[in-house]
Amino acid sequence: MFVRENGTENNDQRTLKENNIFSVLHQLGMTSELFSMQSELWFYNKLDLDNYAMKEMMTAKNSNFGKELDDTLLINEVADSVAHYSKGNHLVILHTKGSHFMYSQRYPNAFKKYQPECLNVDDECTKEQLINAYDNSILYTDYFIDGVLNTLRDKKAIVFYTSDHGESISEKGGLHGTPKEIAPPEQFKVPFLVWMSDSYLAEPENKQLFDNLKRNQDNNRTFYHHNIFDSILGCLGYSSPDGGINNQNNLCFGDIASEAH
Template sequence: MKKLHFLTQSRVCCFIAFYIGVLLNLPIFLRRFHQLHADAALSTGIEVLAAFALVLFTTLLASLAGRLLFRILTTLLVVFSVAASYYMIFFNVTIGYGIVAAAMATDSLDLSRESVGWHFSTWLVLVSLLPVLMLWLAPMPEAALRRRNGWAFLRRSGVMMAAGLCCWVPLKVMGDHQDEQDRINNRMMASYGGVVAGSYSPSNWLSGMGLLAYSSWSEAEDNRNLFDPAEHFTYTPPKDVNDLYIVFVIGESARRDHMGIYGYDRDNTPNLDKEKNLAALQGYSCDTATKLSLRCMFVREGGASESPERTLKEMNVFSVLKKQGFSSELFSMQSEAWFYNKTMADYYALRETIQSEKRNVGKPIDDMALVSELRDSIDRHPDGKHLVILHTKGSHYLYTERYPRAWARYQPECLGIDDQCSTQEMVNSYDNSLLYTDHVLKSVFDQLRNRNAIVFYASDHGESISENMHFHGTPRNIAPMAQRTIPIMVWASDKFLQKPDHAAAFAQLKKLQRAKTPVFHEKLFDSILGCAGFTSPDGGINELRNWCHVSS
């Protein structure tokens, strides 16, 4: 043991930081270097420094808790990081909340041999062995010295803070640089720091575990007093429920009076115009801001309060479907985690996690990435009885960041946040964003044409546009109609409509479309269940609020 006395606690921390932060991530650094299109060498170098500094900060922080606790916590850090690296290196898996939640919720005895087999076990033991032995065999005399020497404690604390700054400052500088390039190039990339955190171990699984802990706490806290329709009513599924797919696409800031399919004088919905199984309804939002609308648009009548903050009183329709045996996944280009938790989805991925995937590295935030996630989700659930929720970036300002140049049909555009843009330039950019939404929705339908599927689309709210101005969120009792006038659409596959009951229900939707009957967010709960074929003998679905109700 005397030969190991040179291994002070600080030196062990440095070794662990190099081992986990650099060596385990080395294949990921190389992969990122080849995927990045600009500033690849600089970005990779900064990411190496940040990964090393993060682990050093974490281990030094743990060292302040005493030698035994330091060894336990750092051993867990090593083992979990090695486990994560196996899937990151060999399977190119992006570790995030969804993966962590799935791993924590699954009994290890049920995991398939492809997920946990002898290859994984061998990797875990061999790669963890050296750092774990060092942690437990090295005497680390500094632990005893710290108790006698306040200067040693202060010195280590200073190094820890320096490590934290070495992690945060370079990422902040690169993030600011990316933001500047985004303004120059008229694009919007996912947060640089968020993508880096989602790309490397241990930041990816640590943030995933943090989000899982928060989700579990908030779900238990928030749902404690919420009325749960699934526990108070009986829901009878349709006969074809076992192979049924339900997809809900949440739009952003879309106005139906700016969409060709609703009679707008610009043909910016050429794909939707051709869809024979599509009902385009005259929608009105329940509120004028994303957070507020997400509270009131998926619950029963009275399920959210009429107060300005829209306090929730009930669980939403997605949680009801979950309790009817549906598997569910959610993919988002936004970050309303509080809402995603309440859907009770088996898995969800936010834009930083999605943009960390190999196919999306270096690309701007783009709603078409959600289509790829939808395709993969369907492939993972080939038998059906599956729900997918897609939360788009849609037509959120800056509008020109929402579509590739190939969709810049209407000119001139409003190209920059700081530009002095005329009303027409703002409208041109806005209409282009809706042209791209048309493309995204058509692509969503394409994934489901040969399946038993129904797709719902509703924007969260509208948008006011005027000379160099864009806004929503006006208190709903005084908001202009532009902020409440939204598209609500329902699409069904041919296979879905082969069933007479479904065909009759869909005919009701087309009847509403022809009559231009107003429909409201507040009726989505009953209509999603009703249009999918669910019934409730004891009032769980209010048929007067079900757009697909067929009178007997």
């Protein structure tokens, strides 16, 4: 999802044939840090980062003593990272735990809005309980995203948010990771959010890109993970006369064909 369309080998490992978007931004002069609530070193080591920290490193910090050990830890890391790299263009990558099962472990008591919720791991939950726990985790994800945006509102900033997969929720399990050829639609349908701060939009060229993005938002049009590479570069204002950016995959381009795929 972080390389150009057709930028991976057609194998189970999805071996990269080209540079990922984070490596490209590094080559374009951006500093970068990654903060993760997961542990995927094999991936992080391919990103040409200036620094990264995983959950174990963040939870060991004295400043995090007594805090919820969940995705909201990343919010302060964003603030610290932006303050530390105050000069030039800086990229912060957040890899959340999100709404992975068990869902009830992804949010604190204050977010137990939907009841009854699933608290078991031994297949005793009803579909209603599973959905309630999942919805509580989504409610907490919304709170997390709001915290990130509030941290950046007074900065010249752009935020991209998406998920790598959806979930299948039923008493029979499934959840995610079903082979691509037989996976149900809900495992493919994920949110994709782009947010720009007022300071970012104050520049006319950025406002134009955002207007393009809003025009290209169409419920009858389907976009894919392979839009991410070209859209991040395009929404940041980069262009590529030699074809490095496919503008039919760039959501900030002015005229994307209605059925490009």
